[in-house]
Amino acid sequence: MRTLTPHPRWPHEALNVTELHEKGWRPTAFREFVLKVHQRCNLACDYCYVYELADQTWRDRPRVMAPAVWQAAANRIAEHARRHHLRRVTVILHGGEPLLAGPDRLLRLTADLRAAMPDGCRLSVGMQTNGVALDERTLTRLADDGITIGVSVDGSPADHDRHRTFANGTGSHAAVDRALRLLGSPPFQPSFAGLLSLVDPSTDPVPTFEALLRYQPPAVDLLLPHANWATPPDRRPGSATPHGDWLVAVFDRWYDAPRRETRIRLFEEVMSLLLGGSSRSEQVGLSPVAVAVVESDGAIEQVDSLKSAYPGACATGRNVRTDSFDAVLRHPAVAARQIGAEALCDGCRSCPVSAVCGAGHYAHRYRPGDGFRNPSVYCADLQVLIRHVHRRMTADLSRLAGR
Numbered sequence: 001m002r003t004l005t006p007h008p009r010w011p012h013e014a015l016n017v018t019e020l021h022e023k024g025w026r027p028t029a030f031r032e033f034v035l036k037v038h039q040r041c042n043l044a045c046d047y048c049y050v051y052e053l054a055d056q057t058w059r060d061r062p063r064v065m066a067p068a069v070w071q072a073a074a075n076r077i078a079e080h081a082r083r084h085h086l087r088r089v090t091v092i093l094h095g096g097e098p099l100l101a102g103p104d105r106l107l108r109l110t111a112d113l114r115a116a117m118p119d120g121c122r123l124s125v126g127m128q129t130n131g132v133a134l135d136e137r138t139l140t141r142l143a144d145d146g147i148t149i150g151v152s153v154d155g156s157p158a159d160h161d162r163h164r165t166f167a168n169g170t171g172s173h174a175a176v177d178r179a180l181r182l183l184g185s186p187p188f189q190p191s192f193a194g195l196l197s198l199v200d201p202s203t204d205p206v207p208t209f210e211a212l213l214r215y216q217p218p219a220v221d222l223l224l225p226h227a228n229w230a231t232p233p234d235r236r237p238g239s240a241t242p243h244g245d246w247l248v249a250v251f252d253r254w255y256d257a258p259r260r261e262t263r264i265r266l267f268e269e270v271m272s273l274l275l276g277g278s279s280r281s282e283q284v285g286l287s288p289v290a291v292a293v294v295e296s297d298g299a300i301e302q303v304d305s306l307k308s309a310y311p312g313a314c315a316t317g318r319n320v321r322t323d324s325f326d327a328v329l330r331h332p333a334v335a336a337r338q339i340g341a342e343a344l345c346d347g348c349r350s351c352p353v354s355a356v357c358g359a360g361h362y363a364h365r366y367r368p369g370d371g372f373r374n375p376s377v378y379c380a381d382l383q384v385l386i387r388h389v390h391r392r393m394t395a396d397l398s399r400l401a402g403r
């Protein structure tokens with residue numbers, strides 16, 4: 001068993017959840033459950049937060065989720081849905097690479113999940129895959145079962161293949177491209193959930209975005225690479241905010257298009273927050289995070305992007321075999337992600353864009369020693385993006401108002 005780094009003071013020791021309850025705060029029920037159905041991957045991406053960063057706990061877990069574990073997870077999700085009168089929950093089949101579990105196992109798991117759900121609670125099942133093993137037969141079976149599919153891809157073939165390789169160093173773009181053409185074809189379009197793509201400021205932003213558009217994705221998630229104050233993002237000379245500048249260029253290309261070609265969740269969330277709405281994204285805003293992860297051994301964890309911070313950062317000490325999801329809602333690290341501005345450092349609380357930024361992604365606030373009560377390591381980039389979107393929207397709203 002690997003030695004885990006002790007949790008930092010904030011939030012693990014400093015946040016008193018009992019006191020929060022006494023003051024009237026109540027947790028938000030989990031609505032999305034990520035099941036790590038397979039712990040290994042058929043790719044070896046150089047930026048992978050599962051295999052290449054601080055946390056290596058995947059080595060100690062079963063390769064594949066056993067039926068007893070997924071049945072326990074299904075029962076716990078149903079219990080949570082009943083207790084909180086949830087009318088809808090989402091389960092995402094995840095890994096590693098979930099397709100390595102094989103379609104038979106995935107369909108049995110999904111059937112058991114559906115059978116466990118209480119009346120009146122709708123279950124949506126999705127999968128996040130690297131696409132390499134997504135052939136027509138597999139896709140047909142998953143689509144027939146109503147499972148929607150999101151695929152990770154990083155822009156042009158050359159850009160994608162620079163990072164997303166097989167273990168022998170060969171790029172994976174050709175295989176992913178085959179899968180995406182299939183997924184974008186008429187019979188499978190309803191099953192296409194969207195693309196997930198990493199922001200890489202060394203690439204040309206507009207052609208990179210246009211390479212993604214070629215697959216006609218219904219939605220694109222642009223993710224900042226996981227980094228924190230101990231391992232800051234790669235900032236090449238020339239700009240203090242390369243990630244912010246890259247996002248601004250893609251925003252303008254997307255916003256100025258004569259018709260909406262796809263949804264970009266990060267941009268839509270920033271726009272909604274600027275108009276006083278709420279956010280469902282982990283990347284911006286102050287909305288409570290309502291996602292729980294179940295590892296292949298049944299361990300209930302926080303979202304695994306935290307694995308980029310330190311070994312064991314996601315751990316809650318709970319397991320679906322013995323514990324309810326409600327027990328996890330009382331964990332200080334989970335509460336810290338549900339209390340909005342209360343979890344922010346003084347600098348973020350007094351920041352003029354904090355209601356939109358919300359200190360960015362929780363994992364990007366980590367600093368060894370004092371933990372997660374810091375600004376995002378992407379603070380300057382987020383400010384560049386938010387201020388730009390604000391300028392663009394203000395100009396358009398003024399024009400519409402005839403000013």
Ligand code: SF4
Pocket residue numbers: 041042043044045047048049050051095096097130152164
């Ligand atoms: S496909 Fe995902 S899980 Fe697999 S190596 Fe790449 S980033 Fe990691």
Ligand code: SF4
Pocket residue numbers: 347348349351352353354357358359360375376378379380382383
């Ligand atoms: S991370 Fe920076 S931009 Fe975001 S709220 Fe904090 S200070 Fe403001």
